[in-house]
Amino acid sequence: MRIVSVFAVGGLALSAAACGEAPKNNEGGSNAANKYTACMVTDTGGIDDKSFNAGAWAGLQAAQKTQSNVDPKYVASAAEADYEPNLTQYVNQKCNFILAVGGLMRDATLKIAQANANQEFGIVDSKIAEVKNVYPMQFDTAQAAFLAGYLAAGYSKTGTVATYGGMKIPPVTIFMDGFVDGVAHYNKVKNKDVKVLGWNKATQNGTFAEAFTDQAKGKAISDTFVAQRADVIMPVAGGTGLGTASAAKESGKFSVIWVDSDGCESAAQYCSAFLSTVEKNISGAVEQAVVAGAKGDKLDNATGYVGTLANDGVSLAPYHEFDGKVPAELKAEVEKLKADVVSGAIKVESPNSPTK
């Protein structure tokens, strides 16, 4: 079995390489005595997903810059079965703050938090009301998606816009709810009839790729939308959405509204296709929580953090290459709409909004 042993060695070399860039420990600084270890467990997307895992990690690193006694670490989960062992590992390492990234980690986090009542946890995109030691960070993305829907409806030449999701889970469908409402608001204000394909808010039924990695399916879905006359599409589907972005860039027949983190930075090669991005400021939320914790402040676990347009937890990204193409009037209307949502004059409601 020579070959097998060659592979075993190859595998070791690979895993050693993977460990090569493990985050350094900040031992020996002046603050070493009251070091605040912030330990993050990624979900299966990995640390470089250009989305919420990357955002949360950026938040930890930013926290280290503002508060030098913060010591960030992470471990990547290769599968959902890794969540519990990874969390437990950090409990045993006596981390000050353990951050679980993603709503899919809710059950694992609940279980470990129950077993370790004195350990402080945090979770992104979920809320765990059953225990008192988990700081929830949630985002009312419907508000920003509402602006995106209005923008899309105003920008569309064909009077048809579309959205689709990766999977039918609340952190995804909340975008779609806001988007549909934004279009409806545009129709009401302008007395127009812009149609939305791919999501029906009333019946909560729509188009889903059932995958966050399947670019070919993303392309197939957007081709179908374009055949039905859509010219602005918002994929809420992670990597699947890249199929839509590349089709948009290639055909030039439609533009894309990206989600989570500014498309012109996270998927820069498709920047020319991105009308805007519905942003979720995960790194800001994580930074805030960790800095507060490191200063010795008590985190308010009962309320937690809810990102809204008002606190810039969610936002609509700059237009970048579309800056010249979006009419100034429409830009002004979107700004006005944002102010109205912040002031509460317009309420954006979604059955998938964060639970208060």
Added chain:
Amino acid sequence: MSTVTVEDLAGVTVPRRFWTRERKTGAVFVALGVLAAGLFGALAPAETARFTLSEDASGAALKINGQFGAILFGIVTIGAGATLLAGVARRWTSTLLGLGILAFVLSFLCWQVAGKFMPLVDTAKGSLELALPLILGALAGVLCERSGVVNVAIEGQFLMGAFGAALVGTMAASVWIGLLSAAVGGLVIAVLLAVLAMRYLVDQVVLGIVLNLLALGLTGFLYERLMQPHADVYNQPPRMPTWRIPGLADIPVVGPVLFNTNPLVYLALILVAVISVGLARTRWGLRTRAVGEHPAAADTVGIRVKGTRYRNVLLGGLIAGAGGAFFTLVSTGSFNKNMTSGAGFIALAALIFGRWTPVGAFFAALFFGFANKLATYLSAIGSPVPSQFLNMLPYLATLIAVAGLVGRVRAPAADGKPFIKG
């Protein structure tokens, strides 16, 4: 599994039972037809369903009243089922089968499309595009399995192909070098499969799964370390051009779908024909089949069993790898982690559904592509059918087709059994 085939049984006198396969299918069709005419007909609004002969709403269209169409095609389904049930017109069994299914699908479509439109060119194009990697993957499977090696690693070959095409295609700035590298990527997995299965006699199914994991881990790792930080240098391959065949491309509907498309489609069509003829009519084909069915016998007449198997597995690797190029050079212009999302396993299913023949696998892949595209289309036009059910449709349809229409399929007798020269 018993090795007696249906063909074998035909020669033996079997007491003819009333409930033959045709009659059972006929009964199911009658039931489906009643459902279609009754339920679909009742639910369909009496508005016009337009099937446009273009990629969008423009151009000429076939028009039919949705409700009328749903009932009409429902009745056609009943008719086809009744004819099968009656046991007359035995010679037309397969035609009736096809007619029954077609009419049922049309009835369903008349209900769904009523008041809306369905662009036929877009539907056909989308189906073919979704089917394309499956066709190539299934062909690779045909080559391996007909010679007696189970290939569960098509998924891994796709991934390596997609990755190789993106990486080398970008660095060489050439789509053809990209395609070649994709084939080489598939070949790498094929070499491992061949050597470990034949030289070291590792269980082929387990081996295939492990190779898939290896490909996933390797490409995922390299993607994160290499491609993601430097996408412009390593992950922006050129896209495959569209080749228009003059004359043929002007045929309505079929022309733009089949003759104004990317070279990979032409490659797939040519390979289906070549492998099909090759397996049935050439010395290589005969030897491949002999080695897959009865390696010991083939060995005694002087055919090199392992040599034949190696050659076929490696050829299959090249083809599956080229299929992987679809993901990065045709469909989209970049690689991402696990982007094949299980297509290799669907290709495997298409292979079995197509009874281990190139043409059968081709149609099975097309069928799956169509069901997939249809599901997408239906959800896009706001069908009341829940999205979970629609996304299940391709798998469900395949399952029903395999169970109901294909019947018992028989793998090559020596499939998955390593040959040890006695």
